[in-house]
Amino acid sequence: MKKNPCLEINLEKLRHNATTIHKLCDAIGIEVIGITKGFTAIPEIAQIMIESGITALGDSRLDNIQSLRAAGIEAEMMLIRIPMLHEVDRVVSLACCSLNSEISVIKALSAAAVQQGKTHDILLMVDLGDLREGVLPEEVENTVQQILPLKGIRLRGFGVNFNCLSGVKPTTENLLELVCLAEKIGDTLGIPMDTLSGGSTSSLELVTKGMVPKGINQLRIGEGILLGHSDIFTDLEDTFQDSFILSAEIIELKHKESTPKGIVGLDSFGQIPNQKVGGIRKRAILAIGKQDVYPDHMSPVDDKIGILAASSDHLIVDVTDSSVEYQVGGEIRFKLSYPGILSTTTSKFVTIHFSREIES
Numbered sequence: 001m002k003k004n005p006c007l008e009i010n011l012e013k014l015r016h017n018a019t020t021i022h023k024l025c026d027a028i029g030i031e032v033i034g035i036t037k038g039f040t041a042i043p044e045i046a047q048i049m050i051e052s053g054i055t056a057l058g059d060s061r062l063d064n065i066q067s068l069r070a071a072g073i074e075a076e077m078m079l080i081r082i083p084m085l086h087e088v089d090r091v092v093s094l095a096c097c098s099l100n101s102e103i104s105v106i107k108a109l110s111a112a113a114v115q116q117g118k119t120h121d122i123l124l125m126v127d128l129g130d131l132r133e134g135v136l137p138e139e140v141e142n143t144v145q146q147i148l149p150l151k152g153i154r155l156r157g158f159g160v161n162f163n164c165l166s167g168v169k170p171t172t173e174n175l176l177e178l179v180c181l182a183e184k185i186g187d188t189l190g191i192p193m194d195t196l197s198g199g200s201t202s203s204l205e206l207v208t209k210g211m212v213p214k215g216i217n218q219l220r221i222g223e224g225i226l227l228g229h230s231d232i233f234t235d236l237e238d239t240f241q242d243s244f245i246l247s248a249e250i251i252e253l254k255h256k257e258s259t260p261k262g263i264v265g266l267d268s269f270g271q272i273p274n275q276k277v278g279g280i281r282k283r284a285i286l287a288i289g290k291q292d293v294y295p296d297h298m299s300p301v302d303d304k305i306g307i308l309a310a311s312s313d314h315l316i317v318d319v320t321d322s323s324v325e326y327q328v329g330g331e332i333r334f335k336l337s338y339p340g341i342l343s344t345t346t347s348k349f350v351t352i353h354f355s356r357e358i359e360s
């Protein structure tokens with residue numbers, strides 16, 4: 001018997017999504033790195049990625065990579081957040097490759113790799129406008145010249161990030177800028193650039209349209225597999241968008257006024273509540289709250305339900321217009337966005353239940 005709140009994860013739908021994306025990218029010579037941070041590296045999901053043809057996994061947290069290793073996942077592991085200086089020994093020990101932008105960190109990785117008798121691969125991140133991590137294009141050649149003499153380090157190539165911070169979209173033009181930069185550096189310094197990592201799920205839309213420039217041969221895909229997206233807002237053909245369903249239990253069900261009574265100030269999260277006037281409504285309180293997931297990242301499976309508000313441990317929904325006769329002790333189910341999946345898999349108060357059936 002499952003215990004609410006519960007996150008039901010359909011492994012077969014995820015297998016289908018991962019297989020679809022792997023085949024789509026493989027057909028044009030693009031390697032998929034399966035990103036596990038969005039579900040806190042649950043081993044069962046990581047294993048599904050591997051069984052779908054993906055041979056390398058990436059995560060932003062070393063603890064997640066360590067848990068995958070402990071679970072027996074033998075794929076190549078990539079650290080996709082710039083390493084902290086104090087963790088370089090663990091980076092070299094746990095990950096085959098890491099994304100980097102700071103020469104001081106790369107030098108520390110070099111020392112750790114030499115000490116451990118290993119060669120650690122790096123991708124040098126280039127900032128092409130999203131303003132998160134990365135060396136500016138005009139600084140790349142000088143940075144590469146500092147990297148090349150380092151022992152224990154192999155510069156595999158370049159990487160870029162889009163969408164995650166400033167919302168800058170990947171385009172043929174900015175990806176071509178990365179390709180041209182790699183060709184220039186390769187010719188100038190006489191070194192091959194084996195890997196050009198052209199972003200994450202948001203770059204899949206270019207794949208579907210045949211607009212990825214030649215030379216881009218890797219993408220780091222998490223959300224695309226989890227939610228069947230070709231970018232943040234677009235569903236990918238032949239994928240599932242409901243592999244993760246959250247259920248929460250009804251602990252109160254009453255008819256109440258829509259408008260608060262009394263002087264309204266800030267709520268417990270320092271926000272001014274936006275209460276709509278609508279007369280007497282049937283309201284359900286669910287035993288889940290912002291400590292587990294923010295309401296903006298949930299959408300009721302029953303489309304006649306509206307989410308009204310949440311505190312840290314309570315979610316309030318309007319069930320007035322629903323044809324379902326909800327009862328105290330019953331449950332209400334929700335689809336989740338990518339941040340919603342991240343939150344619920346991180347919360348120790350949400351149980352996990354796996355399913356493998358795909359409805360016909």
